Amino acid sequence: MRTVAAVVALVACVHAGLWAMTRDTVQAPNFEGQLASVSYAPYDASTDPNKGGRAKPEQIRKDMKLLAPVTKAIRLYSATGGQELVPGIASEFGLRVTAGAWVDKDKNRTEREIASVVEMAKRHSNVSSIVVGNETIYRGEFLPTAGETLEPSERERLAAADTPEKLERAREDIGVARLIKMIQRVKRQTSVPVTTGEIWSVWRDHPELVSAVDYIAVHVLPYWEGVPEKNAVESAIGGYEYLRRLYPGKRIVIAEFGWPTAGYNLQGANPGRIEQAVALRDFVTRAEAYGIDYNIVEAIDQPWKIFEGGVGPYWGIYDANREAKFSWTGPITNPDHWRLAGIALLIGLLLSLPIVTMAGVTFWQAVPLAAAANVVGAWFAAVFAYWNGHYFVPGAAFALALGTVLLIPLIVIAFARIEEIAVIAFGRKPARLVQSPPLAPDHAPKVSIHIPAYREPPEMLKQTLDALARLDYPNYECVVVINNTPDPALWMPIEEHCRVLGPRFKFVRADNLQGFKAGALRLAMVHTAADAEVIGVIDADYVVQPDWLKDLVPLFADPNVGLIQAPQDHRDDRRSVMHHAMNAEYAGFFDIGMVQRNEVNAIIVHGTMCLIRRTAMEAAGGWSSDTICEDTDLGLTILELGWQAHYTNKRYGHGLLPDTFESFKKQRDRWAYGGFQIVKKHWRRFLPGASRLNREQKREFLLGWLNWLGAESLGVVVAILNILWVPVVAFLDIAVPDRVLTIPIVASFAVSLLHFLTLYRLRVRTNKRQMFASMFAAMSVQLTVAHAVAMGFIKDHLPFVRTDKGGKRKSTEFPAFWEAILAGLLIVGALTLVGTNDKGVREINIFAVVLVIQSLPFVAAVLMALLERSSLNDFATWQALEARFAALLPRRSALVKPAPAPVQEQRELVP
Known part of the structure; x- marks a missing residue:
């Protein structure tokens, strides 16, 4: 335990060290003055403008008190919905206001906006300018639409366009002309400077718009250009300088510059809190040094801006709770870094505690388990950070919660698989695996071997019976039950063959038998000799080895042993490439999963090559037909009663593989459906005190069901x-x-x-x-x-x-x-x-x-x-391809290998 505890502590220390190493500390220019201007929208969670929310005077006053020490002015984007109250309240705190009128295709709303912004400028002396429209040309708000009544000059301009490119430009020119008329109208009604807010390319392409405004209000947002954060300021200053050279003597204001703190990357642009802090501090200090007038977008996060994609809500220098996202001076760090580290370390430690309680865990076995636990802890911290650092509408919150819930069992499954890798690769060798020679060679109770058969090919079943006749065991009988097989050609040869093999072989036939395979096995019990102490079950296609009973039955000398299971294997895996693949897939279960389950007495009984103590079977109630996996059901019931089970991975019998891929799927469907039936039938017996299963057995079955049924x-x-x-x-x-x-x-x-x-x-x-x-x-x-x-x-x-x-x-x-x-x-x-x-x-x-x-x-x-x-399913095809390939490369003729003979392969546990 001390070794494991030391491993857990060591991995936790390494985990903490990684958090320390990954803590970003970035330097950026200090800014100790006031910002020239910030964009402001007076909304919060209770006043979503998308839902008709109206700004509240008390919230505006709180925000102005928050922003007054930080900025000299604010920019608005609308003049209605409560924003008309902002200039009056802002004047109480000495803040100038750039008023905005939101204009779009809704003419009635646009008229209300224009009237309101003009009134704001007339009533409030702190309104320093007006911005008519926000990226109106870029968004195409004033483009002519189909069916719209056009002015003669507009019709002429469209008619003159003889190419699609010219037509698109003509439509944009019309939109610019319409916007210019609106700007001129506002200028006639007010005495403050009037402009519009547009991206730099619109100002570049429309000098007529430049002439119409009192100053250029350019939006320079490198994020939306896909510019990496390290180049953002250079890009913004470069755009400013370009317009200054293009329009010398015209006043230019960078009306929007900002960087989002969350969302998704756009090409090389990465949002983030540290990225925002570096970009804004660098930009502001350089703008102040160069004498550039600017406005930062924006003051406070706006969670309702989901129409701008994943980054829309995250442009504020304050979050929606009005908490500052970064400091304008000193080193820049993530303030939540150590809190997240604490969450990751705590969860990692809690998930590592079960490792300490495991018996016989080696040093190298504990290392991957502890590492996996800490990785899961780091993931939980990431989920917490994502939840804590984002705004969610109900649908998005539900999607995240659903995704997390679905991932938790996936993570449990991955953790269980890592544990299995650790125990097999680095743990101790299996201790309970049955080995030969037998432990009690003189113990030879009578065994009754039951072979249920339903419409099976007679020659196949004869092979099974002949192999049983060759068993090297003195005291056994065979009960062959052919049920619901009316065709005499299928059952009469078997009846005759049993007669030839002698009195040990009992032939039983029943028509209209209920209960499927379980019904046939119950009927076999009726014909079982009274002195038989052990019941053996094999499928009708299995050819057993002579030493099957001799090696395994002596284990029943221990009165606590209720059943003994040998693995399935197949003798026809060389029929095709597909059958070869199937056989290897089955082998994984018997050589890996069953061996490990056997270590905690939690094997799965799979109905063939199985030996069961008769008293254990009777105590469990015998074969039940309420599931279609009667073998697994009975085996689990026997374990629940406290019996011991043993497993060997030595192959004592070989059957036949499913004929086709479709049959392979049908067999797996039956196993999975029956497995789910067993879960529904037995789950209550996993409650405390409901059975004699111990904690390790319950854990093995629960993880097994989750790992198979749940994972798929x-x-x-x-x-x-x-x-x-x-x-x-x-x-x-x-x-x-x-x-x-x-x-x-x-x-x-x-x-x-x-x-x-x-x-x-x-x-x-x-x-x-x-x-x-x-x-x-x-x-x-x-x-x-x-x-x-x-x-x-x-x-x-x-x-x-x-x-x-x-x-x-x-x-x-x-x-x-x-x-x-x-x-x-x-x-x-x-x-x-x-x-x-x-x-x-x-x-x-x-x-x-x-x-x-x-x-x-x-x-x-x-x-x-x-x-x-x-044809690739035929081994001969692959042999021909290998031979052809070898002929092309004479020196590597050794690549051609003869096909292995179709012998019965004996698989045993690899040390």
């Missing part, structure tokens, strides 16, 4: 949600998933890939080709498992579906149709995101990567289905 189902649900979200991101330019939601998906995939490759290399005897093929087979059933879980929620009982084996049955339907649809949608979605990401937003590209990753299981299913129908 969650993967499909998140993939579908992301498909639905693609149009929102690609075309509406809002609600881009932040990296706190997407990076964990990428990281989880990386952990799963590492988990698969590492554990296969350490535990499963297979070559690299077969290992990668098995990875495709494992991924290909994600939708199958998710569908089974969904059906488990909808229906309590579905019929048992037999897995086709031993033949060459092929379906005419494409067995991966829906996987192809989902894969196509995800890949098209990723391409759409990248293709429409003109702004170069990194989060969008990461989201596209996530979609590609999520498509891989569905792509794997499509490839498996296509492989089955192609």
Whole structure:
């Protein structure tokens, strides 16, 4: 325990050191004076102008008191909605006001704005100038529209345009002319300078607009140009100098300069609190030194500005709570850095505490576990920072909360996989794995072996019975139950074969038997010898080794042992490349998962190559038909009663693989649906005191269900949600998933890939080709498992579906149709995101990567289905390709290897 505690402390110290190293401390010019001007909108959470909110005098007065020490003037953008109150209140604090009239296509509103701004200038002496319209030309507010009544000069100008480019320019010229008329109208009614606010290119392209205004109010916002933050001030000053050279003698004011503190990057421009502080302090000091008149956008964050994309609400030098975001003097740091570090370290430490309680944990086993715990802690801190540093409308808050909730089980699964990597790669060797020779060779109770069969090929079943006849064990019987098989050609040869094999082999046939496989096994119990103490179960396609019973039955000498499980394996994995992949995929479960579960007496009973103590079976209530995985159900019940179970990964029997990929999927669907039935049936027995399961057993089963049923189902649900979200991101330019939601998906995939490759290399005897093929087979059933879980929620009982084996049955339907649809949608979605990401937003590209990753299981299913129908599924094709390749490279002829003989491979645990 001391060693593990030291590891936890060491990793926490390293984590704290990383936070210290990553704490940004940036220098920037100090500014100790007052700003020339800041943009101001008198709204808060309770007065959203998008919802008709009206500014409140008390809030305006509080804001003016806050801003008066910081700035000499403020700029408004509207003259209605309560903003007409601002000049009068601002005068109480000695603040000048640049009044603004918001003009757009709504003529009635525009008229109200013009009338109000003129009245403001007449009534308040602190109104120093008027800005008519805000980026009106840039936004195209005054462009002529279809069906609009035009003046003769406007019609002539449009008629003279003989190309699309000239037509577009003519339309813009008309908009400028309309704006000039409005500016001139306001100038006639007031005595203060009048201008309009536009981006630099509008002033460049329209000298007639320059002539119409009293001064140029240029908006220079390098962020919207995609200029990196380090070049922002140079870009702004350069734009100013360009206009000054273009219009010498004309007064120029940088009417907007700012930098957002949150949101998404635009090309090379990155928002952030430190980035804003550096840009503004540098700009203000240089503008003051150069004598440039300027206005900073903006004073206070405006959460309602969601129409400006992800950065819209975050341009203020104060947040929405009226807290300053940075200091104008001294080093610039993130004030929340150490608070976030504390959250990350605390959560990392709490998640590391279970490691201390684990028995037999080695130093190197504890290191990745503690590191993973601290990584999760850092992620939680990032989520907190994102939540604390952003403004949310209800929909966005719901999306973030939903995304976080969906990610939590994904993170738990990733953590469990890291733990399994650590224990297998760095932990102690398995201690409970059954080894040969037997522990009690003289213990030989009678065994009754049950073989349920439903419409099985007779020759296949005869092989199974012949292998049982060769068992090297003195005291056993075989009960063959053929149920619901009316065709005499299928059951009569078996009846005759049992007669030939002798009295040990009992033949039982029943028609109209209820309860599927469980019903057949219950019938077998009726015909079981009274003195049989152990029940053995094998599938009708299994050929067992002679030493199966001799090696394993002696373990029942321990009266606490309730069952013994041997692994499944297959003798036809050389039928095709697809079957080779399937067999390796099964082997992962038996050589990795089952071995580790056995260490805490929590194995899964899988219905063949299984030996069960008769008294344990009877105590558990026998075979039940309320799930279609009666074997796992019975095994779990036996464990819940406190019995011990043993497992060996030595292969004592070999069966047949599913005939087709479709059969492979149907078998996995049955297992997953039955597994979900078991969850619903047994979850109450995991409550304290409800069974004799200990904490480790409960943990192993719960994580196993989550890791299999949960991971696959969650993967499909998140993939579908992301498909639905693609149009929102690609075309509406809002609600881009932040990296706190997407990076964990990428990281989880990386952990799963590492988990698969590492554990296969350490535990499963297979070559690299077969290992990668098995990875495709494992991924290909994600939708199958998710569908089974969904059906488990909808229906309590579905019929048992037999897995086709031993033949060459092929379906005419494409067995991966829906996987192809989902894969196509995800890949098209990723391409759409990248293709429409003109702004170069990194989060969008990461989201596209996530979609590609999520498509891989569905792509794997499509490839498996296509492989089955192609010549590449034949080993001879690959041998021919290798031979052809070797012929092209004579010196490397050693690459051609003869195909291995189809022998029964004996896999054992790799040390």
